[in-house]
Amino acid sequence: MLRLFRLSLVTLSCVALLAAKVIADELEDVVGEVTLPAAETPVSPKSSQAVAVELTFTNFKMEAMLVALAIGLVANYFYGSRTNTQLSKTWEKPIAEVLNANFSLVGDGKRVLEWDSAADMLLYASGRRHCKFVQGHLMLKARQDPVSLLNDLVANNQEKLEMEIVLNEDEFVGFVFAAVQRKRAKALNRDRYDISTFTKIVANDKISPKLVLFSENADATAQLLESGLGDILADNNSLLEELVITDSPAEKPDSHEFKRDKKLSVVIRLPEATNNNIAQFKELLEFVFYLVDYIPEGINLRPESVRKLAKTRDEAFKEFSRMVEQDKQEALAKALSEKRRIELEQVGKMSPEQRRKWEEKDRKKQLKKEQSKRVRRVK
Template identity: 30%
Template structure:
């Protein structure tokens, strides 16, 4: 007579025992069997594709990670010799990875340079989906413009500090706190930005944040006047704050958080065609000005170089003359200068 414990154990085993596989007698594909085990590959097509995808993704991840590390390390190794000559700590802490695409090197210990940050931003080779998206899709097309919110007390100062603000005009806006003004190229730009800047505007109305706010700008222009036209234009969102005392460090956190939301919403900006045309013309005119300035400077430098070469040649010719001939030349130049002085008549 079986004991109740073993009966219960047997019943429990039956509950957790999987049902035997149902084999289709009509199956005529490839089949592997060994004793009680039967494997029919055709029944596992989905699993095979899933396994292949996992293997491909894992392989891609491994090789992509290695390639990015190798690229960053290779460049740093090639330039370490230069850094070692320039800095007492050329690779302080070594190459630091931030994820799988961004790498950093910090160099310090040099007169006239507080520190050098070498930044590598590589393609996401570790992720086939991110890489495909980055290759096949262009980045978000944010229009080219300069726009900023600035406190009234800082408006004149930031115009001196920031060359790109010279593109803008200063106006007030009822949606802003009384102590904040807009610096914008066109009203259409301001209207579009303020539509997506709700959280930023709310943060600026907070009395706890206002003492630490200086400016918030969106710009496609460099902050200092460029010498040449750059083919690689970058857009920047720049938040400038006054450093608060330690007891109020977290006061501006809502504003900082809101700025990230503003960045994500920039793709929603849709300027009128005439505004885009004006912005484009402004930049084309400035590019032409830079080009003309560069060509004029090149002509002046060439003329100066030609004149300097002519003077050197004349000095070398005179130096090759005898002392008597040099004295004659000096006497001739003296008489010529004297005649020029005497020939000047002052009329009253």
């Protein structure tokens, strides 16, 4: 916020300097030496008479508009920042209550939300069973920036809370599941590797027509909906914009050394800050952390489901398995090459008789290797 404040002051200063420059140019044009006609006043070639020209507001319309624009931008910045500060405090209270009830360490111990800009706040908490930590992003409208605010209005961007909870890896069998607003479904399926690779869109008459379900395993999906998630997804007025449960990366890996963290991600829309809406928001936030417990404790997949999930991942990550094997072969070949180089250096220091014995021994060793290769080819 301080950075944006300084930027606004610099902008105002630049506009003011520009206005002063334009005013100076105007004055130079309208106030100057005007030579009277020779017929009316005889003057010598080296003399002239200056006549003052009357200045009016009309002469400075552009300058006045620039100054007014600069003042308006700075005033809007402070007004928008103040409004967002008040809103952040309103939403910080229910967020803090839920996080403090679930985690032993919330924020920096003093504040729950940390300002990242005049419209964005970050949150972090750790110290809870079944998960490693949660990190989030509270996104308000950029009321301090008219251009960004106009873009939000045109794009119909909503104020929201995004959270990513990293779950403990060894407490449940991984799967991929997602519920998302219908308008976001196509982009989500296109942009996320885990959803496009492992899931399919499933029809469910019990959920809101505004939502789309992506499911990898029917067994896991049925048990998830029984947790109370089905009732939330059936509500047309639910604040839940997006929910993703995954054990695979969102972006396609470019090497075999990639993390397969199990995560629960949610996007919750921020409604108008009324008492009823804040209570609804808090209730949904509490349910999210109920899911953190329900997934490892309440979901029990059948053996055939577990085998199917494992097989699907083996197929999906087959190319990475080949990359692992290739890297092992390359490392082994490099080690053998280095060993051979050192051995040959030592041979170079031997006496002729020692070298002859070593060459004979090495020839027998190479011959034995060739015979072993032939035997393997025959088999």
